[in-house]
Amino acid sequence: MCSPGPRFPHFRVLSSPHTILTAGLFVRLLLLGASGMFGSDAAAVFREAGYEVLGADLPEVDITRPSSLADFLDAHPCDLVLNAAAYTNVDGAEDHREEAFRINAFGAEVVARACRDRNLALAHISTDYVFPGAREAGYVPSDPPGPPVNAYGASKLAGEEAIRAVLPEDRLLICRTQWLYGRHGKNFVDTIRGLAASRASLSVVNDQWGVPTHTAELARQIARLLTLGARGVAHTVGGGGPITWFTFAREIVALAGLPCEVLPCSSEAFPRPAKRPRHAWLRSGVPADAGPWKDSLLSYLRESGS
Ligand SMILES: NC(=O)c1ccc[n+]([C@@H]2O[C@H](COP(=O)([O-])OP(=O)(O)OC[C@H]3O[C@@H](n4cnc5c(N)ncnc54)[C@H](OP(=O)(O)O)[C@@H]3O)[C@@H](O)[C@H]2O)c1
Numbered sequence: 001m002c003s004p005g006p007r008f009p010h011f012r013v014l015s016s017p018h019t020i021l022t023a024g025l026f027v028r029l030l031l032l033g034a035s036g037m038f039g040s041d042a043a044a045v046f047r048e049a050g051y052e053v054l055g056a057d058l059p060e061v062d063i064t065r066p067s068s069l070a071d072f073l074d075a076h077p078c079d080l081v082l083n084a085a086a087y088t089n090v091d092g093a094e095d096h097r098e099e100a101f102r103i104n105a106f107g108a109e110v111v112a113r114a115c116r117d118r119n120l121a122l123a124h125i126s127t128d129y130v131f132p133g134a135r136e137a138g139y140v141p142s143d144p145p146g147p148p149v150n151a152y153g154a155s156k157l158a159g160e161e162a163i164r165a166v167l168p169e170d171r172l173l174i175c176r177t178q179w180l181y182g183r184h185g186k187n188f189v190d191t192i193r194g195l196a197a198s199r200a201s202l203s204v205v206n207d208q209w210g211v212p213t214h215t216a217e218l219a220r221q222i223a224r225l226l227t228l229g230a231r232g233v234a235h236t237v238g239g240g241g242p243i244t245w246f247t248f249a250r251e252i253v254a255l256a257g258l259p260c261e262v263l264p265c266s267s268e269a270f271p272r273p274a275k276r277p278r279h280a281w282l283r284s285g286v287p288a289d290a291g292p293w294k295d296s297l298l299s300y301l302r303e304s305g306s
Pocket of ligand 1: 035036177
């Protein structure tokens with residue numbers, strides 16, 4: 001039995017026997033993709049929130065091999081799975097579409113089936129790229145996704161659809177995020193900081209909009225939603241915005257104290273193999289719960305050496 005959550009219009013807060021998660025405490029969580037950029041920061045955040053965290057990644061667990069995941073779950077029983085395992089090379093997916101779909105769509109389905117078979121809840125990370133990015137006002141979680149503008153987005157949307165076909169909504173929380181950065185992966189903040197340290201000027205695209213999201217901020221939002229027993233689709237992004245990559249880069253350079261001039265340019269000046277959505281701002285619906293992106297950026301720059 002579900003009742004609408006008073007503060008979260010786009011998803012529901014449970015009041016069923018499955019509210020094992022609502023207390024948040026002593027829940028055993030399996031974090032898939034634990035060695036990735038998000039996963040590396042997420043474990044500590046979830047532990048701080050009271051979860052017992054088990055991490056798994058390749059080669060120990062391959063989500064595209066059902067027996068690999070089943071064997072791990074048999075050996076390490078848990079209450080909840082957080083799937084951050086993914087093929088995340090956006091440009092690479094254009095030439096390796098099959099591989100992207102194998103991991104992001106079939107792999108996600110394998111995870112959902114394992115959860116269904118064991119009566120576990122699943123939180124799954126998805127992306128703004130499931131939207132075409134053609135709406136200046138951005139997207140709320142209840143907006144129907146698609147059509148994506150690139151192969152990565154199509155594979156992630158296929159993953160969302162696959163897990164929704166396998167698991168009932170009261171066992172599932174899809175958390176879409178965007179413009180993610182963290183200490184343990186290649187990211188825009190480090191790239192801009194590195195370039196700005198050695199150049200007098202930089203041109204950065206000023207016609208794609210979104211909100212920067214720090215990995216720890218994303219983990220905190222997901223932990224909070226799970227603790228509340230939220231289900232359905234949520235947009236879990238940094239607070240404030242939307243901004244363009246140019247604005248973000250200008251802020252990175254200013255906060256890092258680098259004497260580099262940041263200049264705006266159009267996407268056409270930087271052709272990439274994969275098309276990017278222009279206006280894919282994920283409006284969260286819970287703005288008060290998101291830390292301002294600028295505060296997160298400042299903390300990140302300080303902790304990573306600027
Ligand atoms: N990065 C962003 O800007 C961004 C934006 C929006 C949404 N997201 C989503 O956020 C989530 C986390 O992204 P991230 O940036 O942390 O990605 P990431 O650093 O690439 O981490 C993904 C992890 O999944 C692992 N993995 C790949 N294939 C696997 C498989 N078959 N079985 C098990 N593990 C596998 C990867 O291992 P290998 O490295 O060995 O392949 C990697 O450790 C993903 O769902 C992504 O789509 C990311």
